[in-house]
Amino acid sequence: MTATTSSRAAVPLPAPGSATPMLELSHLTKRFTTKLDFAERLAKRLGAKVQEFDVRAVDDVSLAIAPGEVVGLVGESGCGKTTLGRMVAGIIPPSSGELIYRGRPMAALPHDEARQATLKIQMVFQDPMASLNPRLRVSEIIGEAPRVHGIVSRNEQADYVASIMRKVGLDPAYAARFPHQFSGGQRQRIGIARALAVQPDFLVCDESVAALDVSIQAQIINLFMELRRDLGLTYLFISHDLGVVEHIADRTVIMYLGRVVEVAPSAELFTKPNHPYSRALLDEAPRVDTRKRTFAPIRGEIPSPLDPPAGCAFHPRCPLALPRCRSERPSLREIAPGRLSACHLNDMQ
Numbered sequence: 188m189t190a191t192t193s194s195r196a197a198v199p200l201p202a203p204g205s206a207t208p209m210l211e212l213s214h215l216t217k218r219f220t221t222k223l224d225f226a227e228r229l230a231k232r233l234g235a236k237v238q239e240f241d242v243r244a245v246d247d248v249s250l251a252i253a254p255g256e257v258v259g260l261v262g263e264s265g266c267g268k269t270t271l272g273r274m275v276a277g278i279i280p281p282s283s284g285e286l287i288y289r290g291r292p293m294a295a296l297p298h299d300e301a302r303q304a305t306l307k308i309q310m311v312f313q314d315p316m317a318s319l320n321p322r323l324r325v326s327e328i329i330g331e332a333p334r335v336h337g338i339v340s341r342n343e344q345a346d347y348v349a350s351i352m353r354k355v356g357l358d359p360a361y362a363a364r365f366p367h368q369f370s371g372g373q374r375q376r377i378g379i380a381r382a383l384a385v386q387p388d389f390l391v392c393d394e395s396v397a398a399l400d401v402s403i404q405a406q407i408i409n410l411f412m413e414l415r416r417d418l419g420l421t422y423l424f425i426s427h428d429l430g431v432v433e434h435i436a437d438r439t440v441i442m443y444l445g446r447v448v449e450v451a452p453s454a455e456l457f458t459k460p461n462h463p464y465s466r467a468l469l470d471e472a473p474r475v476d477t478r479k480r481t482f483a484p485i486r487g488e489i490p491s492p493l494d495p496p497a498g499c500a501f502h503p504r505c506p507l508a509l510p511r512c513r514s515e516r517p518s519l520r521e522i523a524p525g526r527l528s529a530c531h532l533n534d535m536q
């Protein structure tokens with residue numbers, strides 16, 4: 188697959204020879220209709236109609252992910268990362284656009300095949316305590332879905348759960364315990380085991396290590412990479428921590444206000460970012476812990492997704508903005524093999 192200069196082009200695959208992408212996101216868009224709290228209160232007091240607003244949380248995102256690839260997804264809070272991850276994992280439907288799994292549009296699959304394909308894409312959440320049912324034993328948390336979906340019989344369930352627990356570094360002797368009886372890192376291993384139990388080939392990790400201590404983070408990242416090696420898993424790895432993404436992602440996608448602004452192999456992006464927003468993100472922030480690389484504060488506020496700026500959404504904060512950036516939205520286009528950027532400055536080089 189090759190990129191074209193159109194904003195409606197899917198992001199090209201980095202690996203030559205990988206004929207069919209594992210997953211393609213084709214023009215995925217998610218709009219939420221929302222009410223502003225204060226406006227709702229005021230309207231109710233005045234007996235007026237409550238006005239609703241449209242939030243374009245994710246706007247026309249296309250991306251092709253190769254089997255076994257780790258794609259990092261970064262951007263400031265509110266730029267749409269979680270919404271995109273949830274659409275990919277089938278937790279929320281897109282408003283428009285489609286997901287193509289191994290060359291076949293998910294929406295067009297017959298019911299049974301669609302169910303199987305949905306199981307193949309699992310999500311690992313940030314807060315294991317919030318995402319694990321506190322009233323269920325670990326054996327049920329991990330074993331329920333594979334039994335319900337016919338992956339194991341009731342008789343096989345205990346052995347199956349034990350094998351998955353071992354795979355994620357948990358002692359099967361603790362299968363009868365409840366989530367609160369484990370440490371944070373162990374709970375995240377339970378969350379990973381639950382995802383693995385339905386035999387996925389794609390994991391969406393949404394800030395999956397953000398809530399953990401640094402040393403535990405490293406262990407969980409190592410586990411993800413072992414699983415990639417042993418099970419051939421593919422990842423969409425959403426993280427605020429640029430150091431983590433730089434370390435594990437083959438390719439990095441930068442989002443701003445619902446749209447992709449840059450895609451590049453991580454090694455290139457982290458040494459030579461193209462988009463002014465990527466450059467601003469990568470300018471290292473002053474920090475206490477020198478091992479960590481976090482977002483630098485960027486001049487100005489993130490614009491409201493309720494009222495995004497015309498032209499390039501980044502132009503009000505961009506130190507290099509041109510007059511046309513205020514009116515003309517730059518398309519995401521190929522600027523070098525395997526690299527895409529949505530910036531008018533590239534037309535001047």
Ligand SMILES: Nc1ncnc2c1ncn2[C@@H]1O[C@H](COP(=O)(O)OP(=O)(O)OP(=O)(O)O)[C@@H](O)[C@H]1O
Binds near residue numbers: 219
């Ligand atoms: N259910 C919803 N209803 C209305 N608006 C929503 C809903 N979910 C998300 N949004 C809005 O969509 C935009 C994108 O949110 P999202 O959580 O995807 O961003 P994010 O990049 O993951 O942020 P964070 O890093 O803080 O989790 C935000 O403006 C958010 O307020």
